[in-house]
Each structure stands twice: as C-alpha cells, then as structure tokens.
Amino acid sequence: MKQDGKLFIDGSWTDGQGAPLTSTNPANGEPIWQGAQASEAQLESALAAAHSAFGSWRRLSVEERFAIIERYAAIAKERQEEMAKLISDEMGKALWDARTEAGAIAGKAAISIEAYHERTPTRNEGAIRLTHRPHGVMVVIGPFNFPGHLPNGHIIPALIAGNTIVFKPSEITPAVAQAMVGWWEEAGLPPGVINLVQGGAAEAGQLIEDKRTRGVLFTGGVKAGLAIHRTLAGHPDKILALELGGNNPLIAWDVADAESAATVIARSAFITSGQRCTCARRLIVPHGAAGDRIIDAVASLISRLAVDRPDADPQPFIGPVVHSKAADAILKAQEELLFHGGEAVRPSLRLDQGSAYVTPGLIDTTRCREVRDEEVFGPLLQVFRTKTFDDAIAKANDTRFGLSAGLLSDDEQLWHRFADQIDAGIVNWNRQTTGASGKAPFGGPGLSGNHRPAGYYAADYCAWPMASMVQEGALNDDAAMPGLVK
Incomplete structure (x- = not known):
C-alpha cells in the first residue's frame, strides 16, 4: 500500500x-x-x-x-x-x-x-x-x-x-x-x-x-x-x-570441511544481497588443491541459492538489490575485474534486463592486473590465492578500510596469529563476518x-x-x- x-x-x-x-x-x-x-x-x-x-x-x-x-x-x-x-x-x-x-x-x-x-x-x-x-x-x-x-x-x-x-x-x-x-x-x-x-x-x-x-x-x-x-x-x-563500510577480507586456511566453510562464506558475502557493510568482499585461500576445494564448494553452493521476490514462499536467501542502478554498478564492477584479468568462477548475472535482481558472483582476481580497493555493495565476491598464511594476512590488510574480517580455520594457532595481526574493528573466527553485537563497538579504523x-x-x-x-x-x-x- x-x-x-x-x-x-x-x-x-x-x-x-x-x-x-x-x-x-x-x-x-x-x-x-x-x-x-x-x-x-x-x-x-x-x-x-x-x-x-x-x-x-x-x-x-x-x-x-x-x-x-x-x-x-x-x-x-x-x-x-x-x-x-x-x-x-x-x-x-x-x-x-x-x-x-x-x-x-x-x-x-x-x-x-x-x-x-x-x-x-x-x-x-x-x-x-x-x-x-x-x-x-x-x-x-x-x-x-x-x-x-x-x-x-x-x-x-x-x-x-x-x-x-x-x-x-x-x-x-x-x-x-x-x-x-x-x-x-x-x-x-x-x-x-x-x-x-x-x-x-x-x-x-x-x-x-x-x-x-x-x-x-x-x-x-x-x-x-x-x-x-x-x-x-x-x-x-x-x-x-x-x-x-569496508572492503572486508575472509581467509579460509587449513579447513577440513569445505562445504561447511562454503556455507559461512556465502552467508558472509551474500546475505541481504551483499548490501551489509560487514559483508565479506574478498575471499583469501591458499594456492593449490586446498584452495580449489574451498572455491569449488562456494561455486556449487552459489548455484543453489534462491534469488526471488522477498515475499516468495519458500523464502529466498537473496532478494533484489535496492534498485536497478545498484545492479548496474555491481555488473560494471564485475566487468572491470574481468577486463583486468579476473576469471569468472561463477559470474553475477541480471535475471531480467533492467531489473534489480542479480545473482551472486564469484570472480578469481589472483591474476588481475588491477583491483581497486573499493566496496562493491552487492553480491560479488572476489577470490585471492596466496602461498603462505603470512601472505594471506598481508593481503587481508591491504586495504584503506578496516571494518570486519574473518578467519575460517581448524587451527587455533592460526586464529591467534590472525587476531593479533589483522587491522579490523570486528574480527570473527569460524563464523560469518556479518554478525555483530549491539553491546560491542561497531566500526573500524581507516576509511571505515x-x-x-x-x-x-x-x-x-x-x-x-x-x-x-x-x-x-x-x-x-x-x-x-x-x-x-x-
């Protein structure tokens, strides 16, 4: 009405x-x-x-x-x-x-x-x-x-x-x-x-x-x-x-259960159609088979995420973004990543021409010649592969922002290293990056x-x-x- x-x-x-x-x-x-x-x-x-x-x-x-x-x-x-x-x-x-x-x-x-x-x-x-x-x-x-x-x-x-x-x-x-x-x-x-x-x-x-x-x-x-x-x-x-807001990193490292990790990653990146300031924007995984398993699990899960009307029954995980211009901006950001050498593991697509419905996208930007440090406010997740965990933390901190960050790992020692070295106001271990407590400080350093x-x-x-x-x-x-x- x-x-x-x-x-x-x-x-x-x-x-x-x-x-x-x-x-x-x-x-x-x-x-x-x-x-x-x-x-x-x-x-x-x-x-x-x-x-x-x-x-x-x-x-x-x-x-x-x-x-x-x-x-x-x-x-x-x-x-x-x-x-x-x-x-x-x-x-x-x-x-x-x-x-x-x-x-x-x-x-x-x-x-x-x-x-x-x-x-x-x-x-x-x-x-x-x-x-x-x-x-x-x-x-x-x-x-x-x-x-x-x-x-x-x-x-x-x-x-x-x-x-x-x-x-x-x-x-x-x-x-x-x-x-x-x-x-x-x-x-x-x-x-x-x-x-x-x-x-x-x-x-x-x-x-x-x-x-x-x-x-x-x-x-x-x-x-x-x-x-x-x-x-x-x-x-x-x-x-x-x-x-x-932020350009929030989520590291997945030494994780045995790739499917469970993919669920947390998808919740972090795509909840509210990616329109939360704490959404994961950058997924950082190891080079090789371990990283491949995580990426494959995320891509598989994305293919099964329902994108539909907000009042549909059963309820979708993702509704439209806030308007068609926002959808345009997401697709333009994806196009730029692909132009600079990114690889579409699963591209974000507009469901109907001119509409505000876009599907979640996963772009491997490891070999990109240029990746701008900007918050893409929508369901588009960038992937970076690194050789060592120290490189992963350095990549996570390579941003002007500092709102939210997360680590998915079975190794508690990695969590302690992550928490000690990460530059973010809200840090998460084995949980989605978008969670926050009303009693805790909300925000971060830098441009956040x-x-x-x-x-x-x-x-x-x-x-x-x-x-x-x-x-x-x-x-x-x-x-x-x-x-x-x-």
Missing part, C-alpha cells in the same frame, strides 16, 4: 514543499512512499524546533526520558511484523531478513539504557564531580540498507543523553523513517525533540552546516562520509560520528569511520564529560601566592 509522504516538524505532520520524492519497491517497481523533499524553509523550521526543544528536553530527568524511550520500544515490539513488511517492500530484503532488523529496532532501547548507566553515571571522587552533558541538536543521516535499525542506533542514545534530533533518512527509504517517527509521536516524545525531513545531499548539507547543529551522526558510503568530514573541517565544536555506534561507545559520543572541582566548606584564600606583597 502506497504511503502518503510527510515531514514531521515541531510535533506536526506536514507536506514537503521541495522537489517530488517517491520510493519504489525494488521487487516490482510499485510506489511505496510518495511525497516531497523538505524546502530550505522547512529545514530551517526543523532546526529551529530542535534548538528550541533542547532546553526543556535536557532538563527532564533521565528517568523521564527512559520512560518515553521504553514506550517507543514497546510500540516497536508490537508493530514488529508490520515494520518487517515495510522494510522488505521498500528496501528489497527477504522477509526473514527484514524480521531480524525489525527485532533489532525494538531491542535497541534496553541496550542503550544499560550503556548509558555504564558510560555516564555521576561520580564523586573527593573534590572532583564528574557529570555528562548533551551536545544539543544532532543531525542523524540514515542509510538505505538498514533503514530502521541503523538510524535508530544513533537516535535512541542521543535522546537518552538529552539531545534533540533532526533526522534525514536515505531518500531511497523514506517510508521506514516515517513509520519510526510516528512511533516516537505515539510514545509521547515532546514536540521538536525529533524532527523528520526528507531529501538528498543538498538537504543534508544545509543541516550539517547550520550553526545550531552540534553533532552529525552518519552511517553510509565512504564518498558521502568524506564529504561530510570535509564540510566540518575546522569545526571541532561539532561531534562527527561516521560508520562508512571514526566513532563506534553501539552500546557504551554510542553513549560516549552522545554526551560530553564535565569535571566539576568543588571546594567544600567556606571559601578558602589561605593558599600561598609567591610574590604577593602584603
């Missing part, structure tokens, strides 16, 4: 006054959300509303803020299936996959409340009193691949800390954002504390550059993240939290970002510490002052 697109500013729903905007179901091309982007005046109104609401929101006790957030979580849990269907329709995830995201939205509140208690308690240590203060107006910019869970992971800890929000979701997935903000209204969040605007890069730029914005919380591609970073150069007064959205670490960037030095008793001026003439 098509949703009537709205903005939410200062507690009221209103039509956008900017350029028309429509989101469509990538599985069938039908419209999901139809409305308009925010005009410059509406962006200004959203910032003004958040700025005005900040004083009263921050002065509420944290228990009062918790109560609203817990009501929101209860609504999210009650509407979990409804949200899963909307995510699946708008973004193209298989329904089983969308259900995990909908569940994570509901579960984020308890994790964030626990993290707040862990990170930001008031402490008294003699004459020093430590408290934490909110920054002010925070701009949250969300991605399309987890349109609910990822912005939700910024919004909840920011609200707990006492900040107010202007939320600009991906222009590809406005309907999910509108539903979530409706839950905040239903939970009793005061007017102006969260404001929803729609738009693209230009609208985001106006929000980021405004002097009332005290922080920008962004999850998305490296190109957009670097543009935000450049915009805020010279603004140490604005907190910037970036999670930008800076702050770590999740748990304690999100609470950390949503507030700043204040150290109060207190002199007990009457004012004391007895301290000696060298050089003072009496």
Whole structure:
C-alpha cells in the first residue's frame, strides 16, 4: 500500500514543499512512499524546533526520558511484523531478513539504557564531580540498507543523553523513517525533540552546516562520509560520528570441511544481497588443491541459492538489490575485474534486463592486473590465492578500510596469529563476518569511520564529560601566592 509522504516538524505532520520524492519497491517497481523533499524553509523550521526543544528536553530527568524511550520500544515490539513488511517492500530484503532488523529496532532501547548507566553515571571522587552533558541538536543521516535499525542506533542514545534530533533518512527509504517517527509521536516524545525531513545531499548539507547543529551522526558510503568530514573541517565544536563500510577480507586456511566453510562464506558475502557493510568482499585461500576445494564448494553452493521476490514462499536467501542502478554498478564492477584479468568462477548475472535482481558472483582476481580497493555493495565476491598464511594476512590488510574480517580455520594457532595481526574493528573466527553485537563497538579504523555506534561507545559520543572541582566548606584564600606583597 502506497504511503502518503510527510515531514514531521515541531510535533506536526506536514507536506514537503521541495522537489517530488517517491520510493519504489525494488521487487516490482510499485510506489511505496510518495511525497516531497523538505524546502530550505522547512529545514530551517526543523532546526529551529530542535534548538528550541533542547532546553526543556535536557532538563527532564533521565528517568523521564527512559520512560518515553521504553514506550517507543514497546510500540516497536508490537508493530514488529508490520515494520518487517515495510522494510522488505521498500528496501528489497527477504522477509526473514527484514524480521531480524525489525527485532533489532525494538531491542535497541534496553541496550542503550544499560550503556548509558555504564558510560555516564555521576561520580564523586573527593573534590572532583564528574557529570555528562548533551551536545544539543544532532543531525542523524540514515542509510538505505538498514533503514530502521541503523538510524535508530544513533537516535535512541542521543535522546537518552538529552539531545534533540533532526533526522534525514536515505531518500531511497523514506517510508521506514516515517513509520519510526510516528512511533516516537505515539510514545509521547515532546514536540521538536525529533524532527523528520526528507531529501538528498543538498538537504543534508544545509543541516550539517547550520550553526545550531552540534553533532552529525552518519552511517553510509565512504564518498558521502568524506564529504561530510570535509564540510566540518575546522569545526571541532561539532561531534562527527561516521560508520562508512569496508572492503572486508575472509581467509579460509587449513579447513577440513569445505562445504561447511562454503556455507559461512556465502552467508558472509551474500546475505541481504551483499548490501551489509560487514559483508565479506574478498575471499583469501591458499594456492593449490586446498584452495580449489574451498572455491569449488562456494561455486556449487552459489548455484543453489534462491534469488526471488522477498515475499516468495519458500523464502529466498537473496532478494533484489535496492534498485536497478545498484545492479548496474555491481555488473560494471564485475566487468572491470574481468577486463583486468579476473576469471569468472561463477559470474553475477541480471535475471531480467533492467531489473534489480542479480545473482551472486564469484570472480578469481589472483591474476588481475588491477583491483581497486573499493566496496562493491552487492553480491560479488572476489577470490585471492596466496602461498603462505603470512601472505594471506598481508593481503587481508591491504586495504584503506578496516571494518570486519574473518578467519575460517581448524587451527587455533592460526586464529591467534590472525587476531593479533589483522587491522579490523570486528574480527570473527569460524563464523560469518556479518554478525555483530549491539553491546560491542561497531566500526573500524581507516576509511571505515571514526566513532563506534553501539552500546557504551554510542553513549560516549552522545554526551560530553564535565569535571566539576568543588571546594567544600567556606571559601578558602589561605593558599600561598609567591610574590604577593602584603
């Protein structure tokens, strides 16, 4: 069912006054959300509303803020299936996959409340009193691949800390954002504390550059993240939290069960049609028969992976990518690898000309003359063969990114070497690279970002510490002052 697109500013729903905007179901091309982007005046109104609401929101006790957030979580849990269907329709995830995201939205509140208690308690240590203060107006910019869970992971800890929000979701997935903000209204969040605007890069730029914005919380591609970073150069007064993805390596070495390893590899590379920032992009195996067995097992498994409508019965492992242009980009990246000497073990193919359905691909790039260090955001896995395990780790670390990495091996000593030498924020042994805990830091070094959205670490960037030095008793001026003439 098509949703009537709205903005939410200062507690009221209103039509956008900017350029028309429509989101469509990538599985069938039908419209999901139809409305308009925010005009410059509406962006200004959203910032003004958040700025005005900040004083009263921050002065509420944290228990009062918790109560609203817990009501929101209860609504999210009650509407979990409804949200899963909307995510699946708008973004193209298989329904089983969308259900995990909908569940994570509901579960984020308890994790964030626990993290707040862990990170930001008031402490008294003699004459020093430590408290934490909110920054002010925070701009949250969300991605399309987890349109609910990822912005939700910024919004909840920011609200707990006492900040107010202007939320600009991906222009590809406005309907999910509108539903979530409706839950905040239903939970009793005061007017102006969260404001929803729609738009693209230009609208985001106006929000980021405004002097009332005290922080920008962004999850998305490296190109957009670097543009935000450049915009805020010279603004140490604005907190910037970036999670930008990765070119993630997965090493398979000394593995007896090639079929089991292939299952983990496929889950790592192709879940959510390869549209997770933690998906494995590079499979590294040994030269010779051991590597051949792994590659053959992966190729065999790929041939049996169902690619179908997200609501098909039985459920497919892979649905469409988010739109046909994304499919074009995946196939173009594959074409470039083949041009430079890559070998198609199993090529990625478009199922219907012009559609967003592409099959998972496996390209041996060992002999490629050139392989760009870029994140191909889709179901395309590159294979590299190396002679030694040390070479495998060097290849894994040969990237500007550092988000996720994994090792599949029966040898525990190899795991210890891997964990000690790998440059990644999330490391995995004998499990898929896409797993993450809401309580653990999420992110990595290099172009994968800076702050770590999740748990304690999100609470950390949503507030700043204040150290109060207190002199007990009457004012004391007895301290000696060298050089003072009496």
